Structures are given as C-alpha cells and as structure tokens.
Amino acid sequence: MFGRKQSAITWIDVIWLAFLVGLALLPPIDEIHKWLILAGFAVFQLLEGRLVAWLPDRGRAYAVIVKILLATLLLAHTGDIGINSSYYPIYFLPVVTAAIYYGPVATLLWTTLASVAYLSYLIPALQEYELTAEGAGELAIRILFFFLAAILVNRFVVQNRRQVRRLQQLSETLESTNLQLRRAEADARRSERLAALGQLSAGLAHEIRNPLGVIKGSAEMLSKKVGASNALSAELADNISSEVNRLNSLVARFLDFARPSHLDLQPQQISGIVDRALDISLQQFPAANVTVEKRYSPVPVALLDAQLLEQVFVNLIVNAFQAMVASPEKPGVLRISIAFETINGATGLGVRIEDSGPGVPPEAREEIFNPFFTTKKEGVGLGLAIVAKILDDHRGWIKLEGPSPGSPGDAGSLDGAAFHVFLPTSPAA
Numbered sequence: 001m002f003g004r005k006q007s008a009i010t011w012i013d014v015i016w017l018a019f020l021v022g023l024a025l026l027p028p029i030d031e032i033h034k035w036l037i038l039a040g041f042a043v044f045q046l047l048e049g050r051l052v053a054w055l056p057d058r059g060r061a062y063a064v065i066v067k068i069l070l071a072t073l074l075l076a077h078t079g080d081i082g083i084n085s086s087y088y089p090i091y092f093l094p095v096v097t098a099a100i101y102y103g104p105v106a107t108l109l110w111t112t113l114a115s116v117a118y119l120s121y122l123i124p125a126l127q128e129y130e131l132t133a134e135g136a137g138e139l140a141i142r143i144l145f146f147f148l149a150a151i152l153v154n155r156f157v158v159q160n161r162r163q164v165r166r167l168q169q170l171s172e173t174l175e176s177t178n179l180q181l182r183r184a185e186a187d188a189r190r191s192e193r194l195a196a197l198g199q200l201s202a203g204l205a206h207e208i209r210n211p212l213g214v215i216k217g218s219a220e221m222l223s224k225k226v227g228a229s230n231a232l233s234a235e236l237a238d239n240i241s242s243e244v245n246r247l248n249s250l251v252a253r254f255l256d257f258a259r260p261s262h263l264d265l266q267p268q269q270i271s272g273i274v275d276r277a278l279d280i281s282l283q284q285f286p287a288a289n290v291t292v293e294k295r296y297s298p299v300p301v302a303l304l305d306a307q308l309l310e311q312v313f314v315n316l317i318v319n320a321f322q323a324m325v326a327s328p329e330k331p332g333v334l335r336i337s338i339a340f341e342t343i344n345g346a347t348g349l350g351v352r353i354e355d356s357g358p359g360v361p362p363e364a365r366e367e368i369f370n371p372f373f374t375t376k377k378e379g380v381g382l383g384l385a386i387v388a389k390i391l392d393d394h395r396g397w398i399k400l401e402g403p404s405p406g407s408p409g410d411a412g413s414l415d416g417a418a419f420h421v422f423l424p425t426s427p428a429a
Contacts, residue, residue: 013045013046016042016045017042017045020038020041020042023038023087024038028078031077031078033073033077034074034077034078037070037073037074037077038074040070041067041070041093044063044066044067044070048063051063052101060101060102063097063101064094064097064098064101064110065094067093067094067097068091068094068113068114068117069117070090071090071091071093071094071114071117071118072117072118072120074087074090075087075088075090075118075121076121081121081124081125081128081129082121082124082125083118083119083121083122083125083139084125088118088142091114091115091117091118091146092146092149094110094114095110095111095114095146095149095150095153096149096150096153098110098111098114098150099111099149099150099151099153099154099157100153100154100157102154103154103158104151104154104155104158107150107151107154108147108150108151110150111146111147111150114146115143115146115147118142118143118146119139119143122139208247212244212247212248215240215244216240216241216244216245216248219237219238219240219241219244220237220241222237223237223238223241263305263308263393263394264305264306264307265303265304265305266303266304266305266306267301267302267303268301268302268303268304268306268309269299269301270299270302270304270309270338270349270351270423271296271299271338272306273304273306273309273310273313274313274336274338274351276310277310277312277313277314277317278292278313278317278336280310280314281314281317281318281321284318284321285321285325288321288324288325288332289331289332290321290324290325290331290332290333290334291331291332291333291334292334292335292336293333293334293335293336294336295335295336295337295338295339296336296337296338297337297338297339297340298340299338299339299340299349300340300425302348302349302423302425304394304423305390305394308390308393308394309390309394309423311386311387311390312387312390312391312421313351313353313421315383315384315386315387316353316387316419316421317334317336317353319383319384319417320334320353320354320355320357320416320417321334321355323355323357323358323359323416323417324355324356324357324416330356332355332356332357333355333356333414334353334354334355334356335352335353335354335355335414336351336352336353336354337350337351337352337354338350338351338352339352341422343422346424346426347424347425347426348396348422348423348424348425348426349422349423349425350420350421350422350423351420351421351422351423352401352418352419352420352421353418353419353421354414354416354417354418354419355414355416355417355418356414356415356416357416357417358416359415359416359417360400360417365400368384368400369384369385369387369388369398370385371385384398391421391423394423395423395424396421396422396423396424397421397422398419398420398421398422399419399420399422400417400418400419400420401418401419401420
C-alpha cells in the first residue's frame, strides 16, 4: 500500500544545479534577469518530474514549452543582439527534453519549434544589421546541431525503450513459465498421489469381490433352504443377492476404469464397430419408439481396438436411448454420423452421436466425464469416464457439443445431447 518515499533532490539534480550556478557566475554577472531566468530553470528542473507524473500527456509538452520560453528569454538578456548570444546552446535543453519524452517525428517537430524561437531574433537584428553569408552559414550550423543532438538522443532513448519492453516481455514470459512449472509440479505430485490411491483402490476393490461371492453364495443357499416356509427370510435373502450383484457390477466397472488398457490394434472399419454397438444397444430397448438415422461417409480403415471401441459406442448409444425412453410422450430420433475430419492439423475419424432427448443440464456439462459423477438415480458415474479413458488410450477425445443443424429434407436439428468422438489417424501438424 505504501511505497518507498523518494528523496526530494537526487545527485543528478545536484549536478544540474551546479551547472546552472556555473552559468550564473559567467559574464554578464551583473544581469539580474539572467540570474532570475537561470533560477527559473533550476526550479522547473526540480519540479519537472512531478509535473509529468501529475499530467502524463500534457505535462511533457508543458516541460518542453517552458524550457523553450526560458531559453528564449535568456538570450534576450545575455547579449546586445539575442541571435549572437553565447548562451544559444541553452536551446539544447528543450531539444533534448523533447527527444527523451517523444518519438522521432514529434522530436523533429519540437526541435523545429525551438529553432524557430531561436531564429525569431533575426527579425530585430535584420533591422539594424545585414546578414552576411558567413553569418547565415553559422546560423545553419547551429540549427543543424540542434537537430543532430535531437536525433542522436532520441535514437538512444528509442532503443532503450525497446530494450526495456523486451526485458519486460521476457520477465512476463519467465513469470508465466515459472507459474506453469509450479502448476506442472503440483499436478505431478497430485498425479502421484492419485496413482497411489488408484492402485490402493483397485487392490481394495479386487479384495472386496471375494467376500461378496461368499455373501451371495450364502444368501442363495439360505433362500433354497428356507424356501416357502419363511417368506420373509426368502425375501431378505433375495434382497441380499440382488444388492451383491449390484456391488459386483460396480466393482467390475471400477476395475475396468482403474486397470491399464492394453490395446489390441487391428485394421478396422469404424462403421462396422458402430453398427455392432447399435445392434447390441437395440436389443436392450426392443420396444423403444426411436428412429435411427445413419449418415456414414466413406472413411479409410484405421488401426483400432474393436472390442474397446464397441464398449465406447454401446455406452453412448445406450445413454441416448435411456434419455429418449425417459420422455415417451414423443418419438425419439438417434442420429449417428461418421466422417473423415481434420481438426487442429490432425486427420482422423469423426463419429457424432446425437439424440432428441432432454439433453445434459448446463451445470453438469463440465462434470459428466469425471469418475463417479452421474445424473441417473441408479447410475454409478463410471460409464463416460471409461469412455474418455479408452479414447485417450487411442490418442483421441470425446466432447459434448451443441446440436448440429439439420440438412434439407430431414427433421432439422436434434435438441438433445450430441457427443463428438474423434480418433486420429495422423499426428497433429
């Protein structure tokens, strides 16, 4: 909140004041106006930084104008003819000031203004004296030196500004890189902890299956032994067996998610894999009022694991059927599109599965691929997580996208969920 308080006078200001005192001690010494003007230079130099800080845009212009005016007044009181005053180099002060504050074009303009102020003394001088060729040459040399000093100083200042900007950009880049490295280190540590936790969980899940088998077997034996003699005991035994089956299914899916995938890549036609997944899914919903639209474009054969990808598309198609069956008041539409795509420089197979169901709630769109996240009452939240994992192993990805517009002659766009699967056949450029 509080910065370091800057000292009122710096060593540069002390040197500046010493030069002005030196000028004041040079002839004409008895000229009071000269002393006042030099004092004005000294005071303004001490206050110039505050003026520019207070008025960043106009303050720089004020600084140059004030110095031009003071320089012009100084020449009027340091010689019988101002244009011949030995103090004419005082115009270097506004010229250098402009070169420090402005760019090349503005520096030339301010230098021109300072030169005009200096040459204005020609008007009264020409009324009494004649301008010789030698005098004109001398004036030209002085004016050219004004411009030479302005360009040299401005060039140095511009290069210094560029260097400062490069250093600032480099500093920002290094800061961003350091931040990314810290995040990467944190992610690596988190991944190590999650990997250890995953191994522990997988081992624990595997060990749970053994007592579950014993519980299920005991429940089935109890149900057979009790039979019809004790309806309540038989019902409880059936409940135990049913819950054990559900736990076994959960453990199996968890192990599928935690177990490293070993791809069996073989040349496959993606349309055949999708059709088999569709047949398997239709068997689970034989009475569903759903129309299936296929939009298959010719695509090349690719190296794929047919069994794992069949699991991917069965999961996506079953989810679509479940969403549409949950709203039986209107007939459903399932649209499956296959095309060869180029995305971010990578070419591959694109499969889009859309439905006319209620879609995914906006608050769940960012979470649906996370393990154990589900919007279904009886879901376990591993289906889409396993789908994403299988596609990651294939170097592909899956995205939940918005509905695509319909083409002429069809029913238009589908307002439900739209999952886009991409399987690259070539690396990104």
